Amino acid sequence: xxxxxxxxxxxxxxxxxxxxxxxxxxxxxxxxxxxxxxxxxxxxxxxxxxxxxxxxxxxxxxxxxxxxxxxxxxxxxxxxxxxxxxxxxxxxxxxxxxxxxxxxxxxxxxxxxxxxxxxxxxxxxxxxxxxxxxxxxxxxxxxxxxxxxxxxxxxxxxxxxxxxxxxxxxxxxxxxxxxxxxxxxxxxxxxxxxxxxxxxxxxxxxxxxxxxxxxxxxxxxxxxxxxxxxxxxxxxxx
Numbered sequence: 733x734x735x736x737x738x739x740x741x742x743x744x745x746x747x748x749x750x751x752x753x754x755x756x757x758x759x760x761x762x763x764x765x766x767x768x769x770x771x772x773x774x775x776x777x778x779x780x781x782x783x784x785x786x787x788x789x790x791x792x793x794x795x796x797x798x799x800x801x802x803x804x805x806x807x808x809x810x811x812x813x814x815x816x817x818x819x820x821x822x823x824x825x826x827x828x829x830x831x832x833x834x835x836x837x838x839x840x841x842x843x844x845x846x847x848x849x850x851x852x853x854x855x856x857x858x859x860x861x862x863x864x865x866x867x868x869x870x871x872x873x874x875x876x877x878x879x880x881x882x883x884x885x886x887x888x889x890x891x892x893x894x895x896x897x898x899x900x901x902x903x904x905x906x907x908x909x910x911x912x913x914x915x916x917x918x919x920x921x922x923x924x925x926x927x928x929x930x931x932x933x934x935x936x937x938x939x940x941x942x943x944x945x946x947x948x949x950x951x952x953x954x955x956x957x958x959x960x961x962x963x964x965x966x967x968x969x970x
Contacts, residue, residue: 737810796822805845806841815860828860828863916964929949
């Protein structure tokens with residue numbers, strides 16, 4: 733496994749994939765910019781939007797950077813970089829790594845990193861890659877119809893709110909028990925991050941001057957939770 737995650741071939745494949753995504757994004761940025769000019773939006777307004785988007789993208793992305801360092805200890809640098817740069821989620825990747833490590837006989841993901849074979853790591857890569865494609869495969873035949881139906885029933889129906897709420901509840905049902913009942917330190921970190929998120933959400937909704945906090949709740953709660961892990965490890969790790 734360690735030979736694969738540090739191999740030049742994997743690095744080259746990841747760099748090629750990231751360059752493709754970068755080019756794809758730049759092409760659509762150009763197309764969108766041109767379309768906005770055709771619609772009569774001024775260049776000054778577009779520059780303002782681009783600048784504000786850049787500013788409000790940097791700080792929230794800190795949570796991804798923090799997640800990257802956490803995932804490197806489990807999957808290595810290159811594969812973690814690929815997963816969190818494209819469509820991966822820290823919670824999904826760590827859950828898959830933990831599940832696979834226990835199913836193949838390792839006590840932890842860290843032990844799997846040290847002793848797993850290439851075939852075992854191949855299972856991890858397939859599950860992380862193919863598993864994430866299920867959403868796209870569903871969207872190919874049904875995505876446009878679902879999107880149009882949501883827009884049409886914006887005032888006449890509440891099913892879309894029920895659907896989104898059910899989706900979030902399913903996520904909570906999958907991830908929260910794993911985090912809450914797996915380990916006392918893990919649970920304390922999760923609850924700390926939750927408390928930070930709730931406090932920031934209240935502040936952002938109550939005070940107009942602090943409304944900008946709403947864009948950074950995820951980053952701040954994740955960073956705060958990881959910082960608190962030092963305290964919780966000293967408290968419960970003894």
